[in-house]
Amino acid sequence: MRLTKQPSDRPVNGRTPPREAPSCQASRAWPSWPVMKAITTALFFFIAMTPQAKPIAIVVHGGAGRIDRKVLTPEHERLYHATLEQSLRAGHTILKQGGSALDAVEAAIVIMEDAPVFNPGRGAVFTAEGKNELDASIMDGRRCRPAPSAA
Template identity: 45%
Template structure:
């Protein structure tokens, strides 16, 4: 057994040519490593898998390089709507939120919903009203402003088109962040957070906050966090599908993740990837796009990759 262990991702898709710049590439890899170190530190100090994924995703939400939290893309109205989910594989408890604004760390809000309400999923203005009652600090739009995201939006503003977090040279990157972990007791957890699509409208919500589509955890099978074209992950219930392939199909984690990404998702025309972990600390991170921002850490190795 190779536990405890953690894996993180920062999105998949066509990686921008600018990533060839050693300084830019290093900044992404350093951010992934920081998230891994923060989450793994908890695991090695009697922390739970749930605490670990929450911490790792918080680190990535605080980094403007990724489309989540501080680095979230602009909607058609010129603001930021964020989604997140978290799930405990031991209890199957889960919390999720969609379409929220001004909250620094959506994953912490999702965790709050899981632990302090009888519900799983809150959305929009009513979710924000609950946040106000819980005394959450609402940050100004300026906190979430980044020049890259603004430039992406201005290229689409008024067109009615949306973009899946495209890069400055028009490559497509599905910018979601996520983490999966197993703790020393063999408990699993998963968390995912995103700013969604550039120029999105009409309250569009992707797979990230949907339990079973973009986020899922169950001790008996695996924990999964997805990144990609959300509509396809929703239709394929991809995160839960991986779990089902293991539980009912008798597949290994490797075979189940490969089946989901390279066969089932691709057959629908969907692009993206996922990170997954089982109770033994096995980790697989398949993707059918050009690249994926990803990394893993356990007692034997620390690895971060972009392509």
């Protein structure tokens, strides 16, 4: 870029005179428009093709039942939290390694099913008829079809 000739920097009436705006003349230092367009396109293509880390998330909860704090021992509470943490880590590890969401959910559920502090897989809540019933299903959101795993 070439600049036009600047006026004198000597103050006039105590003020510095304003400078002229630089003139944007073509220069050999800058590539032509087609070259700039090609470079920009290549950069955007490179950015678009670079694998980006996808954010992952998994949430587990310990059920919908109510736990009476008066009968909950500190050891039992620690076991609840440890099982939830282990369940989260199992699912998160699968997602972090690029596994499917379905596999991650299954891994998280298996941890909770095997834990004695939670009732899926080991026990059940009584129905209105006074019977214990167990059932489970998992759904793949891509097909929106449930897959019963036990009944």
